Amino acid sequence: QVSSDPIRDVQKEVREWARDKKLEIDALKSQEKYRREFLSNISHEFKTPLFAIQGYLDALQEGLIEEDPQLANKFLSKAANNLDRLSYLIKDIDEISKLESGELSINFQQFDLYTLINEVIESLELKAKKHKIKLYFNDKPKIHSMVNADREKIRQVLANLLSNSVKYGRENGTTEITLFELHDQILIEISDNGIGIDEENLPRIFERFFRTEKSRARDIGGSGLGLSIVKHILEAHQQTISVQSKEGEGSTFSFTLEKK
């Protein structure tokens, strides 16, 4: 179609250019905001364990070892726990920055979910025992369980979800893993009867660094990055995750994978 008004055409072009520029600037601004928030969160998350370690070591240096060897021992192990927390934090930050920058590629392959789930359960058995939680894989009836996904990344998804169900479980609680066969997907459900998440916080648990007050107060190691890593990995697979939870009763996380 030939236009009859060149001035109007130019105006339209300028308007479009201005709109595109504004979109570009908005995107940059939100990236910048994101970067600032990320850095401020990181430094905050580092401070807590670092100050704790400093405190314990100061006390030890000031003669606690001679004065109260038992307490000194306790402080040493607390310092070690906080060091652990720092190293997990660094590992998670490394992981999430790779995921968010798109640096990490997904290597699709066909594998059997049954085997992987059993492997992950085995790797967490000791931790589960320590927290008095039973990890139960409800693998009957047997269903089609071959999927097309990145095996190592899905291992991490399973490990993060199962380890949360152990961390936030109740004594003598159970975590149940069940698979459901859908039309062209497998649905994986991980259900615990632990402390649960209140309604207000539930929409936020996939955010970076978000931890409920309750889990912070529980003195359980965690970076608040586990679930956002899980979400990123599943999004990179074009799959989804959802959660249902009731405070004091438990939580159920469900995600899908492509059936093969």
Ligand code: ADP
């Ligand atoms: P982290 O466990 O390191 O704190 P996550 O990103 O894995 O971080 O989880 C974010 C928060 O969501 C946790 O701090 C906890 O408050 C809540 N949460 C996650 N999984 C569960 C669960 N199974 N039961 C209760 N709360 C949970």
